[in-house]
Amino acid sequence: MTDVSINHFTFHYPESDVKVLNDINLTFKSHHFSLLSGPSGSGKSTLLYFIAGLYPRFIGIDATGSIKFGDTDIKDIPRSKVSQSVAMMFQNPNQQFAMDTVIHEMTFVLENLRLEPATMDDIITRALDFCGIKQLRGRVINTLSGGEKQRVALACIVAMDPQVIVLDEPFASIDPDSRADLIDKLKILQEKHGKTIILADHDLTSYRDLIDEFYYLDPDSHHISLLDDEQAEHFFKNFESTQTINKQVPIPSGDANAIIHLSDFKLAPHGTDLLTLGNFHFYKQKTTLITGANGIGKSTLFNALTKLLPYDGTITFDGKDIKKIRPLPYAKNVTLLFQDAENQFLNITVKEEIDLSLTNRTNTDYTQEDVDDMLKQLDMDGKDDRIVYSLSEGQKKKLQIIEMLIMNPPVLLMDEPFKGLDYRSLETVVGFLNRAKSQFYQTQIVISHQLSGLDELVDYHATFKDQNLAYQEVIK
């Protein structure tokens, strides 16, 4: 029996007065499935990294208070024994393997635990079998899809056989089938193998009947509280309501007013088909919302539209094959607001970033007053000398949106532009986008899971499902 108990645990960065975790007292019960929720960037990961024994080693800043596995403080567990107590699954499927192939990674794991080489084959076979990925044994990890990688990550954990399994938003970028399957496996590990599961996620889909405890990290007080059934239900309902809006939109047709056209289009980056389209149009001066499950290929479609990934078939922009348009002019016409704001930054400070957009833009639709006003409305004024990488996730997103609006490209693709924004900022950004569309004739294509608050913005809605993209009348 290993409860994970957190006592008077407080963490803050030395340069900041804000406590990321403020006097946390709670116990993740042994053999239970605990969900830790809270908005992105609220400090869930930080706590998980401490529980997994990765912090303070990898962050260099210690916290006050204690974390205990049963009666033992985690700091008293020798480093070579930590992985018998706890293992972690990370959010990014691409950065959790040191070796080239699945089998090499798994032997690496078992070698680290100093197991007898003679026993390894058996353990690996059983772990792969449990995760349903026997066929991936000899595969090169770089060629696997996100969902497959996360299954391999789970197989590594199963082979390690730790008491506690900690997962940090492990399903953020994987397809729904993999997600359902992994959750299923975690439930078996908890119920049949007595594992303690601690999972952080801000996306509450499909946890309702699964979890034993629901913890919530409040972004304002930085406290974590255990919710009772009623409160938990409130959060689930609230989450579901952000996932739906009820709005009727027209279904566009024909190629008049089309700006981007895909024909005989096929997208298959990992050898498996993600999307096959005979004929599809995106329309000028409209906001098209694309919805669909995680990991189904929405961002990959944007990568094809921006020439970051190879595809089969033809994409035309304004009647011209995009393969025949030179990179710079094309990038200025069809621009992507990356999901990860840091991808967009080229300079160091906020002012340099804004100035870069002001210098390089192709039109001067936004005046200096407009820019100052946008910064002010999003509480980004007076931050000129801040280093962009030190901004909070929400602030990075706001800066990124403003600088890409200043560029004012004819077509703006946006990949989860509202992630990490509070509701008031979201409404402000929707106002900006509506202005860009009505005054500057911008075409906008948006991928978003967050739907509430977008009623005013969306003109057309396309769902991505079963390797197909199709316009729908209702948004939900």
Add this chain to the structure above:
Amino acid sequence: MNPGMKLLLVMIIALEISFTQSLTVNIILIGVSLIYILLQRVHMKALFGLLFWPLFPALGLFVSQWLYGSAGIHFAWILFTRIYAYVFLGATFTLTSSITDLSLTLEQDFRLPAKFAYGVLAAFNLMPKITEEIRIIKTSALMRGQALHFWSPKLYFKSILSSIQWSQNLAEAMTSHGFVEDQARTHYKVIRITAMDWILFVGLLVIVQALLYFLRY
């Protein structure tokens, strides 16, 4: 042959021919390496690359030495073949040894700290991701109206930033997978340096010395 020994042998020979001037030995080294590579069944495309790409620096050296050098055409030929000798010697290693086996032997037989052996291996396995990241950085810069070339400091700044982030993530992942620095590990695949490895290593080295001594032309 043990990949660690092979790498060592190749490096010693390459170093030696940098300081000796024997056209015959260079040609013998190229010939033997070529036969070895052919016996290991490598792709024709890789082989063509080995012949084609060094042609430019080799020809450059040859022409400049021949036309402007004081040591004459014989020395020009030495420089020309030396480039190819380097390339083919290197290829006997890179085309036929696995980087995974190399790090295994470096860890197990050459007593390199496991941290380095696996760190290098992990970095090597990240190569495709790095290429992808550079493409993203370049595209993203284009979207802000800036073309970044391979000499642009910004490209390096951004790549280094990503690399630091990745190396951190990787170190965390390795730790989470039970890796502890300076801690004994077991080995599923044991790579030993065999008597045969030693015989080949010493034997080949002696032969090269003899050739260098007797074939001075």
